[in-house]
Amino acid sequence: MSEKTESSYGVTALTEETIRSITIHAVMYGTAFLFLIPYAWMISSSLKTSQEALSPNPSWIPHTITFEWYIRLLTETFIVQWLINTLIIALSTTVLVLVVDSMIAFAITRLDWPGQRYILGIIIASFMVPGFVNIIPLFTLISDLGLINNYLAVVLPFAAGPIGVFLLVQFFKEIPYELQEAAQLDGFSTFRIYLQIILPLSKSVLTALGLFIFVWSWNQFLWPLIVLQQEKAYTLPIGIVTVRNTYTYQPALVMASAMIASVPLFLVFLAVQDKLISAVEMQGVT
Amino acid sequence: MEISYWTLLTGGDGEIMVKLIKRFNDEQPLGDVTISRQRVPWDEYYNRLFTAMTSNEAPNLAICHGAYLRRFSDLVVPIGDLMSNTNYVKQILDACTIDDEIRAVPMDSHPVGLYYNEDILKEAGVTNTPFDDFSQFEEACNKIRDETDYTPFGPSPNTGVEHRQYLTSIASLGGKLVETGGDGPKAVFDQGPGLEAAEYYASVSGERKWDIPDTSEDRVNREFLAGNIGFMVHGTWTVNRLRDVDFNWNMMKPYVTPNATQLRTAADSHTLILPDPKMSDERIKTTVKVAEWLTQNNPEWGAEAGHLPAYIPTLESDDLRNAEIWDVTLKDFMEMAQNGQLAYYPQLENFDIYDQTNWTWLLDAYAHNVSPKEAVSNGVQTWNSNL
Amino acid sequence: MSTKDQLSSLKGGFLEQRSNKELIEGILFSLPYLATFSLFLLYPLLKGGYMSLFEWNPFFPSESEFIGVQNYARMMSDGAFWNSLGNTLYFVVLTVPMIVIFSLGLALGVNRDIKGRGVLRAVFFSPYILTVSVAALIWIELYATGYGPINSYLSLTGINPPAWLQSYTWAMPAIAFMTMWWISGFSFVILLSARQSVPEYLYEAAKLDGAGSWRAFRDITLPQMRHAIFFVVIINLVWSFQIFGQPYIMTHGGPGKETETLVMYLYNVAFNQRNFGYAAALGYVLTGILVVVSFANYYLFRGNNE
Structure with missing residues (x-):
């Protein structure tokens, strides 16, 4: 029973x-x-x-x-030019962010000098500054510098963001100091320590950050909309919206333009999915 | 010298403009001068022109609607002294003259008309076209509604109804959008003709059952082109969209407003401005010549794009009279212009009159989101807070 | 051990001049970023505050008129500002809880013994890599009246579907729903990784104590994941407050002004009404709101969990 x-x-x-x-x-x-x-x-x-x-x-x-529709887009619009623009902007933003952010993160974590804590504090506090608060003064600045319609108008403000510094500081902190010490005893200059020890050890975080910045800058909408005013200077996100306004009522064409704007990123995504996802995870952990 | 030139034209007249510029660049009538055209989307055009002007990126030459001239008048180059010839239709040239200075070269006038699908009218048994009053139009719409499966009347191809139809009706009722008094312009369409016009358009999508209260973008355009709508009110340039349709169509004067005291049709002009005051004198002179060429040597602007040319010799030329389109549309437009029946948009300094957000109240009335009375009062409030 | 301690123990008895060298190197290494940061982030932030005190003349800045706090005072009686604030709050209320709960559900589902976990993770994450224009353009077509698939299928079931993006009732929820599809993937990935780092033995111990799955969720999952959830709530709040692209592309702020959001209003004030000073003031006020909301949220979470 x-x-x-x-x-x-x-x-x-x-x-x-x-x-x-x-x-x-x-x-x-x-x-x-x-x-x-x-x-x-x-x-x-x-x-x-x-x-x-x-x-x-x-x-x-x-x-x-x-x-x-694909043929018409390729022949009648600037979509290829927009693709090139977007690629150049996304790539140069990524490279610039990786270089300048890793340099300052190195200075903050691996060197000892007065003021570094305050600088880090200010950079982290700037997380509180949402992008839109600056669009008006930044627009007047960019236009005073004569950079309207220039790639730099998009790249430079994007490179000023704090996220990369923050992530790299977190990561660099964890690299054992014994390595640095040993290198110093071997007579490595500070620059060599940065270039030949810290950077190679941080490959994973740099890749993840780079991918994230690439996707993020590829997708930006509001700021390029304001500073890129010439049809030839548009990025894809701006360009495909104007395509919709130009070809009234051709949903098939609009969808083809959406395809062209998203396929390159999808290919990147499929190729390095895990790294991209870990870039997102990193932001949650830190 | 390369003259940079901004346009906002899409679809039909945009293609003709491209052709016109190509002809200029091929013929090079001013010697070594070419035009580099840049198209900026409608939605963003005037915002972009403004930001370009603030950042020294303004083009040498740009299209500007007559309604927007006062908005840019302080900042464009006055050109009256440089023009070799002012043989333009007076009313349009007057609109280009602000504070006693000519600030733009007139290109055309583009009023609206009533386009119709002849096949649908035939099927509904309507044979008395063209109409010469509202009751005939009303009867035709009712017949289409009762006798066929088609939609009788989609006032505007873009969003069901918009400023062109509303201005047409308010002017036909003897009213105005804006009253200019001592203390600046004031929107006054919340009573009298303004209210009546709003009530009428609400009834088109309401108790008259001539259309449905759907203000989706391009719905009427799509349905009209597919041959499912009887009537639609739109501008001169519509002819270009209708070239390839597989039904018979025609156009007549827009007797679309009940109780109208007069026939009026909403009109605006394309004009050419020089938005960059920092240009060298030589460049300014050349740009004015380019503008004159574009507005004077442009038979296709009437014959193909469908607009009424502003340059009198072109307007009165035999070429235009012999064009295929003359009998279809231009003749009616010309008659209305000669009879003083064009209702122009007010020229407002601080107001983006074509911006959709300034007309959402009208869509609200059409979609029956709010009563027409509430809609016009919302509208007047929005307008007056910006004016 | 803190960075500082490690560094000082590392340096031990190094000489003072080393310190000077490190100061110079520190500054040199920081300079490129600090230059960009100061010029393109700090300076505009300060200049914005300055501009907000002026009736700013965009063509001839030197002719701008100082008007004190009038731009701020004007907001009080500016109906369009309050309307856009209300719309933005409505959007925030619609999206943030929905996205957090939805992505938490997805994360917990994918965390289980499920076949093809990698594929599911990729699918749920993928919309996040689209630009707002692509996402918006696709959903304009999905929502379309007349030929859009959503309404076509709804009509088949006998429902009379609304014109989603033109409807007072549905325009904002429609944008919120599209946004959920678009950006939930980000929160999902973070929550999934947080869930995966909760030690399994906690659940085994709870099981031995006879705890059901609801109690395990309440007593283990939620508390263990609270940092990740907090992060996800904050980041979604910040994003939702800054919504611009979706209504700009999908509705132009309509019908009426039902979907005109704060950033859209700021954009219109600046580039359509040409009032740079007022727009700068709006930017400052929005930032203030955002900071207050973030801190409120921070204390709320602290209070609940500790």
Whole structure:
């Protein structure tokens, strides 16, 4: 009797566990499916004819596949130029951030000089300054410097952000000081310590930070909208919105432009997914 | 010398402008002078022009709507003395003259008209086109509503209804958007003709059941082009969008307002301004010549883009009269212009009159989000806080 | 051991001149960043405060008129400002709890013994790498009346769907929903990693004590993850307060002014109404609000958990 209760209890537990597992799988994969729907719509619409894209009966696989919109975008708009602009801005912001942020993080954590604590304090306090508060005075500054429509108008203000310094300070702090000491005894200059010891040891954090900055600057909208005023100077995020205004009522073309603006980043994402995700995780931990 | 030139034109007339500039650059009528065109999107055009002007990035030459001239008048180069020829339609040239100085070269006038799908009218049994009063229009809309599955009247292709239709109606009722008194301009459309016009457009999407209260962008445009809407009120340049449609269409004067005391149609002008006062004298002189060429040697601006040219010799030329489009649209527009039936937008210094956010109250009335009375009073409040 | 201690123990009895050398090197290494930081972040911050006291003339700055705190006083009676503040708060209230709860749910789900965890993680994170314009343009099409898939399917079920982005009731929730899809991935990744660093033995111990899964969640998961949750709440608050791109692209602030947010209003005041001084004052006030909200949130969390 007691044995029977025992075993039936075991069976119930097992089924409960199974049902639970099935439910969780169903919910998670269901949600994932819903997450992918916007992509599916973007891809399929970008290949539709004008008529099908506007049809009240939605179709997920176009009846007639056309590359017309991609061709028109490539030939009639500056989209290639925008892609190049975005790439240059994102890359130079990334490089600049990695270089200047790692230098100051090195100075703050590995060198001993008065004032470093206050400087770090001010930099961290500037986290409180949201980007928009500065757009008006920054706009007048950039225009006084004659940098409107220039890549630098976007790159320099982006490179002033505190996030990289903050992350690198956290990381550099943890590198054992014995290494530095040994190098100093070997007669390494401070610059060599920075270049040949600290930087190589920080590869992972630098990669993660670099990726994050790259994606972040690729995607910026408000600031480039203000300082890049010439059609040829736009970045992709700005450009594709103007495409929508130019070609009234061509959802297929708009979706094709969205594809062109997002595919490069998706490729980056697929290639280095784990590193990018760890860049985000890092921000949560610190 | 390369003259930088900003335009905001999209679609139909934008293509013609590209053609015009290409012709200039091919022919090089002023010697070694070329135009480098840059298109700035409509939505952002005047904001961009302003930021460019504050940051010394302004182009040599830019299109400016007549309604916006006062907004930029302090900052553009006065050009009256430099123009070789002022043989432009007086009313338009007057609009370019602010504080006794000519500050822009007039290019055209572009009033609105009533476009219609002849096939739908035929199916509904409407044969008495063109109309010469509102009751005929009303009867036609009711017939389309009752006899067919089509939508009778989508006032504006863009958002169901917008400033062009509203100004047309308020002026037809003898009213004004803005009254200019001793203490500056004041919006006055919350009563009388302004209220009546708002009530009328609310009824179009309401009890008249001529349209649905949906103010989505481009809905009417899409449906009209697909052949599902009978009537629509829009500007001269609409002809370019209608070239490829597979139904028969036509245009007539916009008798679309009930109880109208007169026929009026909302109109504005494209003009050319020199927004960069820091240019050298030589560059200014050349730019004025370019502007004159663009406004005087542009038969396609009428014949193809559909606008009424502002330069009298072009306007009266046989070329224009012989153009295919003359009988379809331009003749009616010309008649309205000659009869003084064009209602121009007020020129306001501190007000972005085409900006959508200044017209959301009208969309609210059309979408039946609020009553027309509430809508116009919200509108007047918004306007007066900015004026 | 603090940085300071390590450094002094490392340096031991080094000479004073070394210290001087380090000072110079420290300054040299800091200079490139400090120059950018001062010129493009600190200086504009101060100049903004200065501009906010003027009726600023964008064309001839030297002709600007000093008006004291009038720009700040003006906000009190500026209906459009209060409207945009209200809209922004509404957006914050709609999105922040929704995103935090939703991404916590996703994180806990993916943390379980689930097949294809890597794929799920990639899918949920992926929208975050899109630019706001791409996300907004896709959702404009999804929400479209007439041919958009959402309304097409809703009509099939006999529901008469609203014109999402033109509706007073639905425009802001529609933007909030799209935002949830777009940026939840960031919070999800942080919460997932926080959940994964909760030691398993805590749960095993709780199980032995007979605790059910709800109690385990309440007594172990939440307290252990509180730092990550706090971070996620703050970052979403800060982002939501600064919302600009979504309404700018999707609704232009309409219908009416229902989706005009603070940053949009600031943008319009500056570049449409050309009032740089007032816009600068608005920026300062918004920053103040943001700082207050962040601190309030900080103390709230402290109070709850410690």
